[in-house]
Amino acid sequence: MPSVLVVDDEELVARSVAAYLEADGVQARVAGDAREGERLWRETRPDAVVLDVRLPGTSGLDLLRRMRSDADRTPVVLLSGLGSVDDRIIGLELGADDYLTKPFSPRELVLRVHALLRRGDIHPGDGSRPVTVGPLTLEPSTRSASLAGSEQVLAPREFDLLLFLAQHAGSTFGTRELLRRVWGWDFGDDSTVVVHVRRLRRKFEPDPSEPMLLTTVRGTGYRLGTADELTASLAEASR
Template sequence: MPHVLVVDDDPTVSDVVRRYLEQDGCRVRLVGDGPGALTAAAAERPDLVVLDLMMPGLDGLEVCRRLRLLDSGLPVVMLTALGEEADRVLGLEVGADDYVTKPFSPRELVLRIRSVLRRGPAPVSTAVLTDGELRADTGRRTAHLAGAPLTLTVREFDLLAFLIRHPGRAWSRAELLSRVWGWEFGDQSTVTVHVRRLREKIEADPAQPARIVTAWGVGYRYEPAQP
């Protein structure tokens, strides 16, 4: 029974989300503000957080940042009344795994949550993947570059392992959503943000990436390190 922490200062929205999640077999805890969310997550780690962006005081962006410091692998689905792409991307950049724009269909939200909890298809194997000084242990789910540990979210690790396994092949953002995380729908800017964050962590010069390169007109391609 997945444990979902719902953080929203609107009790009507929280109650609707709770009822739909409980009907879907989840155990739900409701919290009405940012500090309460941090306290609840620290006391008992949820399997996923549904987090409203627009809250008074400590807003959803700051709560998400702090949750990521507490637990980099904790899945977060953000609720936002903001429809601009820049606002959605900002939520993804601070660590949200997905977002749903208000007003939303509760059933769609449940499907999005299930998709995030599923974390995509099972890995092909628990191999240790290496590319030059880059190393990803899929069993331990740890990554190192030149011996130094990399701090990766769950989504970043999944994307890195997939790309290392499939060098030289150009993938569209829709294909990466489906093949890496098992999403048949979702905002493709999720891929863009995670690629940018990965580049910042594994590329010598993220502005001129040598490993995760842009395949113009298609998406992205992984080029192994030159021997």
Template sequence: MSSDAQHRGLVLVVEDEPAIADLVRLYLTRDGFGVHVERDGIAGLAAAQRLRPVACVLDIALPGLAGTEVCRRLRESGDWTPVIFLTARDDEVDRIVGLELGADDYVTKPFSPRELVARVRAVLRRSTGTPNGADRPRTAGPISLDPSRRSVTVDGAPVHLTTTEFDLLAYLMSRPGRVFTREELLASVWGYAAHSGTRTVDVHVAQVRAKLGPAAAEWIRTHRGVGYACVG
């Protein structure tokens, strides 16, 4: 592995179609990542646990163990490595289920390999960076968020969020009372345009609320027909 790849980190790709796996490997390697490929879900889960990659690219329809199940088991074990799903079906239900299991993003086949690399880089920037360049701790009722530590607590108890869930909450808390449209949130948190589907925002907000619990969830308000706001 080159020193540049070592600097970028290792990406685990779990894809059973050799042509797609080779294409993804080629473009990620060109961008300076190390790449490890597995062809089935069972081997992919073992590799994720053994290699500790910086990100995982998982096909949903894998032999042995579905990509969604690989993600679920990682999250249940406390592994919050960023996950991007590949799905051959442009089905909103599939995407929503994947996001509810703790995925950070998804790409629908056929896809641009350059777009996939951009998505990997974006999720890694979010996982290591400070949202909006602000590192001051923030509070909203029982919710406390520390951008520099990337930690969230509710009444002092830690809450485990995915990279995307954390950045969504941080962005909402950055300007208490400000109503953000779904399009604004998609552009600012995910880093891409609204044609990717604003339903993604709704699913992630629902997941954040569920993890915060009933007492804290009420601090994230829905403004029907507009978007979301955090009560200060």
């Protein structure tokens, strides 16, 4: 049975979310603040975390920062207040995988959590087979990625996005299509994709301000180069 940690100082919200998760076959634990949340996260190693941004004392963003600084890849769904755009952007920058704005439907949250728990299922073919695009190699079995032999630690959604683009190297995808095919959403904020692309560029591009590998096709979307293009771009950058 998968397990989920719910960290929210609003007890009614936390208990309601936990009840919906457990009714759907997920073991749920509840923490009322970041300190208790961090303790339970370290002790139980849940399969996913539902994390409120605005917690008393240490914020949810600070807890997320600690998790990712430990190279932890546990999927995280952020809960943010209505209109808290900055919190959502910062959370995605820190490595959150999804977010919902309060007030929200507990049922919708359960669906989002299940989507994260089965995120590998959206990719066709043999999920354990490495995907190679020139100097870029992705290992779905370990969810690791390396460029020219240099391995990078990726958050779950970063890996999902890069894997999808690598499986379709040379093709261009708009943000809406990426939300649908990588996140499994028919709705959502374009900034979710924009932030994840920016994070990937910081980790793989020789100069993130002048991307050569994962480029923007103006008015269309994002494109990961072909094997020959990635090889040529790295060679040019090393001159």
